[in-house]
Amino acid sequence: MKLAIRAGRLFDGVAAEPVEHPVVLVDGGRIVAVGSGTEPPAEAEVVDLGAATLVPGFVDSHVHLVFDASTDPVSRLSDLDDDLLLDEMRARARQALAAGITTVRDLGDRGYLSLRLRDELAADPTAGPQVLAAGPPITTGRGHCWFLGGETTGGPDAVRAAVRERAARGVDVVKLMATGGELTPGTSSHLAQFAVDELAAAVDEAHRLGLPTTAHAHGATGIANAVAAGVDMIEHGTFMTADSIEPDPALIAAIAEAGIPIGATVAQKPKPGVTPPPRILKLLPLIVGLFREFRAAGIPIVCSSDFGIGPLKEPDCLPYGPTQLVTFLGDAPADALRAVTSLAADACGLGDRKGRLAAGFDADVVAVDGDPLADPAALTAVTAVFRAGVRVPLPR
Template sequence: MMMAVRASRLFDGVDAKPVECPLVLVEDGRIVAVQSGGDPPDGAQVVDLGTATLLPGLIDSHVHLAFDASVDSVDRLAAADDDQVLATMRASARLALSAGITTVRDLGDRDYLSLKLRDETATDPTAGPRILAAGPPITTGNGHCWFLGGAITPGAGTIRAAVRAHAERGVDVIKLMATGGELTPGSASHLPQFTAADLRAAVDEAHRLNLPATAHAHGTQGIANAVAAGVDMIEHGTFMTADSVAADPTVIAAIARAGIPIGATIAQKPNPAYTPPPRMIQLIPLIVAVFQQIQAAGIPVICSSDAGIGPLKPIDALPYGPAMMAKHLGGTPAELLRSVTSEAARACGTADRKGRIAPGFDADLLAVDGDPLADLTALTAVHAVFREGVQVR
């Protein structure tokens, strides 16, 4: 049966000018028409959302469903067996969906558990977002997130084999840990873990298997290696040094020339009970300054969360991101809404189905009270959520 969704205004994922009095027609999980005003077709089920604003369901291009967003998320994951982890992941998936996040890209799990959940949510739209999954990230022996099970001895042959093994398991994306990271004791964010040649081999193998590859990279050398390797996206891109942050204009220019988007894992949900470590409090304004340079170079900056890794990063953190980006980096509401809808879809390789309200796209819809094109904080005032034509909230 056809469903006709009415609201007060609509942001289609692209156009800064909203559609007034929209009527969105949905059939078999897909959008078949978007019109301004007019009457629903005879026999259609009408869902009238009153004064709410409709926008595409949000896309978080960087989450970790396996981490529980506690202060000791790494230890708790280590202490839990797969069934316990899956139970946490299922609850997180439902929470994300209820916040209007209808697609997530899981960039690091344990034992390929996110693929299992992906298959569950693929057939049940109420169970969580559509999931794109990387499986355990490819890293080095005691490198960043080695405990997730994706550690290898560096080398072109070993990294190609790791990519193939991931592809055989059915992943949607290859996640490469190009540098160390904050979450892993003994790991250094500013130091590279793989050479450019190793990363190049991984990206070639991924592309040969029709998979995109994205690289976690903090330090300058790791970022430069990832760019030289031709990755499809860079996660973080903070230009961290041993004790500070220092943007490299040459590397920024190379990223811009290559047109590689950077996932700014900026979104966080306010949590008055938690104070971040002093190192992070000190680094954040410096990282903001780096992102101002990244943005000025014309590099697409995608708003994401890294949800799961700590108390400011629950799985429903993303809707807070666009307002934070506006505050720190500027940009119009439409630009920032694109970075969690159509631009995020493009970065994730799902731009043909996700991130827009237009005929032929999946009917992933978020309705919020108020007008996010005027006030981005309205993104957290959820009124209704639809995933692939099913109203889930």
């Protein structure tokens, strides 16, 4: 049975000019055609969404389904056994999907639970996004997020073994903790964890097994190590020092030269009375300056959420991200929309299936009120969601 989705206009994931009066024809979970002002074929079931704008389902390239978006997600996690945790992860997956997030890349779970969820959601597209999963991130002894279970003893051989274990489990991506992080007491965001030869061994082993890699890296040494090791993506990339942000122009040029995208985990959903941690708030203007330098160097900036790590990071916060790119980086709305659709899909290795509304792509389609190409805030006014061509019942 073919499905024809009609609406007022459409952003295809790439073009700055909308398609007016679109008809998206879907068959077997894939888009077979996108027309403008065309009549749906007689045999198709027609869904008319009126004046809404159709956009590609959003791709969140950095999430943590195991974290609960409280002020202390780490302690909370240690209170939960796997069954209870998996139930919470299912609820978060539903919350994300209802906001139009049809694909998430989980960059750190406990006990490979996100892989179990991935397999469940593959069987029921209305229950959550498509999941790409890293399992427990690979880290050093008592290193960043060690409590998720991904500690290694150190040295290239141990890191290779950790990659092989994940490949055997069936992960989609390998996550490497190249520096400490804000969430983990006893680690420092500005300090490198692994040496270059350890990261290079991980990347080599992952690539040999057909897996992409992405590195959590704040401090410049960690970023430089990740670039030298040949990682496929860098998360955060903040050039953090002990108390400031200090961009290194030569390193920025090296990131650009290598074509490595930066995952800017900036999306957050405003909550009355809640502000980001004071340390981050203080650094914010400097981080904005840094990201403008990334833009100027031609580095692809993917907008993601890191959802779960704090109160502003609810599982449905990604659609708020593009507005921040427009406000802080001065992005054109179309660029900001690409950062959560086609560009995010490319960075996740899904550029031929996700992030665009075009023939041959998965029928992950979101309808929003208003015109996000004029104001990306419209992305948060979701009126309909389809994943793999199946309409998702939305909570009222």
